[in-house]
Amino acid sequence: MLEAAAKLFREHGVEAVSMDAVAAAAGVGKGTLFRRFGDKSGLVAALLDDKERELQERILSGPPPLGPGALPGDRVRAFVAAYADYLFAHLDLLRVSETASPGARYRIGSYRFWHRHLSILLAEARPGADADYLAHALLAPLAAEHVTAVLRECDAARVAAGLAVLADALIADRP
Amino acid sequence: MLEAAAKLFREHGVEAVSMDAVAAAAGVGKGTLFRRFGDKSGLVAALLDDKERELQERILSGPPPLGPGALPGDRVRAFVAAYADYLFAHLDLLRVSETASPGARYRIGSYRFWHRHLSILLAEARPGADADYLAHALLAPLAAEHVTAVLRECDAARVAAGLAVLADALIADRP
């Protein structure tokens, strides 16, 4: 099923492929497809699973500054840069997985992971601030739909640079 | 048509009302409804038109700091606060209007307005930075879907305060 889906997505683009088409190509009933993945965003999330896990591993136990060991501020910067790379590499899949159903982005487990990670780092880097909310705010411009829209006007390098400026601004101590 | 739509939305919630239902309630064919408003997000945008215009007027020619006359940094802060109020007041309508079709938020004219406004102010408040991108980034946590999701964990006051912190961080001069 995942192979068939990946093939169709590669050939026709993620948005253009219907769940019926995936089911047919996989030689499987529609019911089976939906029972297995819940909905289209679940199917796409399953395809992203490997890459996502890899990034999470690098955060949890990879070398600093992305992994543990660096200063919190540096880890935030490294996370934003690494997540932006991940985003640029899989933008169309991520967009579908985040927008298939309303609020999908915020319900899937990985969002919780990214948020928790940033929240802990920001609490250290910026004591006294509402790290929990700021983590959400920093994830907002990392939404696939937002980046997709912005990429129509700014190239990837500008987006990455701008995100770095934003991260810096959130980290730096206020006088 | 707008009256019928507003009534149904009030009674059953925006998401639960189908375009067929609006057409039927308005005593009009579905084709007419779609020709007039393009899609569901267009219909909802039409309902928000008044409120949106009012905020735009206050920005273009109202009293400072939201209107002209204040320092750019203060105007950015005032905009974020005023937009957050607007958002909280019409969250469900805005969410539908921004998510009805993919990328809808970034295509409608009002996004251009908010972006242009912020972009000009940020260019003054923070010379040398990529004000254009930063304006997009500051609008990202003001997306209705983002705020809706965050409101499940943080109350409106925390969101407003966090947005103010974010705006401050973007405005303050770096050493």
Added chain:
DNA sequence: CAATTAACTGGACTACAGTCCGTTTGTGTG
């Protein structure tokens, strides 16, 4: 006023996500 043309209208129609249920397939038991 009649004829011609342009613009508008309504609802049938298509495509798609997601659900439901009768049917098949596999598994454990006497």
Added chain:
DNA sequence: CACACAAACGGACTGTAGTCCAGTTAATTG
């Protein structure tokens, strides 16, 4: 091996967004 039962299956079915076109109304002109 025969049977009962559970789990997995597939495709028909539903509801909705959005399209399309045949019919109707309104405007224009001789």
